[in-house]
Amino acid sequence: MAYLGNAELVAAVSNAGGLGILGTGYSPPAWIKEQIDLTRLLTDRPFGVNIMLRSPSAKEAIDLVKEEGVPVVTLGGGDPSEHLEGLKSSQSHAVPVVADPETAAKLAKLGADAVIAEGTEAGGHIGRLTTMTLVPQISAAVSIPVIAAGGIASGSGLVAAMALGASGIQMGTRFVCSEECIAHRGFKERIIQSDGQDAIEIGRTIGRPIRCLANRLTEAFLEAERRGASLEEFFTGKLYVGVIEGDLENGFLMAGQCAGLIKETKPAQDIVREVITEAESIFQRLSRDWNRGWNE
Numbered sequence: 001m002a003y004l005g006n007a008e009l010v011a012a013v014s015n016a017g018g019l020g021i022l023g024t025g026y027s028p029p030a031w032i033k034e035q036i037d038l039t040r041l042l043t044d045r046p047f048g049v050n051i052m053l054r055s056p057s058a059k060e061a062i063d064l065v066k067e068e069g070v071p072v073v074t075l076g077g078g079d080p081s082e083h084l085e086g087l088k089s090s091q092s093h094a095v096p097v098v099a100d101p102e103t104a105a106k107l108a109k110l111g112a113d114a115v116i117a118e119g120t121e122a123g124g125h126i127g128r129l130t131t132m133t134l135v136p137q138i139s140a141a142v143s144i145p146v147i148a149a150g151g152i153a154s155g156s157g158l159v160a161a162m163a164l165g166a167s168g169i170q171m172g173t174r175f176v177c178s179e180e181c182i183a184h185r186g187f188k189e190r191i192i193q194s195d196g197q198d199a200i201e202i203g204r205t206i207g208r209p210i211r212c213l214a215n216r217l218t219e220a221f222l223e224a225e226r227r228g229a230s231l232e233e234f235f236t237g238k239l240y241v242g243v244i245e246g247d248l249e250n251g252f253l254m255a256g257q258c259a260g261l262i263k264e265t266k267p268a269q270d271i272v273r274e275v276i277t278e279a280e281s282i283f284q285r286l287s288r289d290w291n292r293g294w295n296e
């Protein structure tokens with residue numbers, strides 16, 4: 001998560017047994033290097049780096065993660081095709097974010113090591129299909145591991161994703177409400193108060209759909225979108241204003257529909273452990289019920 005997925009949160013997630021992902025957004029390579037070094041001081045477990053391909057320094061950032069031997073590199077916000085071969089020849093595993101099965105199949109052929117199948121429920125930049133319909137289609141289209149993202153904030157989401165064919169999950173919004181996350185507490189509070197229905201979509205008509213919590217800024221954006229007015233001014237620094245500075249009306253508050261499932265802020269370690277523990281007990285219950293069903 002741009003601005004939010006920093007070394008402290010990444011290390012906390014990796015130390016808890018997950019795979020923390022450093023969100024680099026539009027940050028310069030020097031900042032990314034600093035955060036990689038800091039992550040390595042805070043954890044000796046594997047972690048990943050997300051490269052926003054729309055960033056002007058995306059190419060340099062990819063060279064950096066290759067040099068650094070970062071174990072997992074996730075790629076979002078653009079076409080990763082040209083980078084897959086280079087990443088494959090390094091120690092890094094390339095994991096693009098995809099929103100349709102055709103793209104997933106194409107990127108698997110080009111050398112992606114896994115894909116993140118991100119449904120439209122997710123916070124941030126989104127596709128059209130829901131996680132429920134996307135994950136099985138992508139799982140059928142590729143033979144590499146599929147990581148489900150979008151709408152998952154609990155053990156039941158993990159079990160559902162695995163039932164749909166995923167090998168793992170990626171959570172964003174849930175980790176905003178972690179104690180280690182540097183998100184403004186007002187933003188965390190808005191997620192906790194949300195029932196998910198105010199996690200709306202904007203920007204579809206200009207080909208840049210984003211899910212974020214409704215506020216004065218999204219209202220102005222949607223109004224400008226309806227008028228066909230230029231929207232460039234909306235994209236300059238507004239995420240930082242919302243999620244870090246905590247201007248809840250004039251900044252973008254990227255968050256997914258799973259906001260409705262999040263009731264409190266807690267340490268990242270507790271989040272990871274609770275998701276796994278809940279998933280384990282659901283698996284046990286399902287298998288018990290299943291066997292009973294067949295025998296009775």
Ligand SMILES: Cc1cc2nc3c(=O)[nH]c(=O)nc-3n(C[C@H](O)[C@H](O)[C@H](O)COP(=O)(O)O)c2cc1C
Pocket residue numbers: 001002004023024025050051052075076077097118121122123124125149150151152170171172173174176243253254255256257258
């Ligand atoms: C505040 C925020 C910032 C995000 N920034 C990025 C990003 O920079 N790059 C990216 O690939 N995905 C980004 N995402 C998407 C997440 O990586 C993740 O796929 C998504 O949040 C999963 O859906 P969920 O929000 O329902 O958990 C962001 C999500 C949020 C909520």
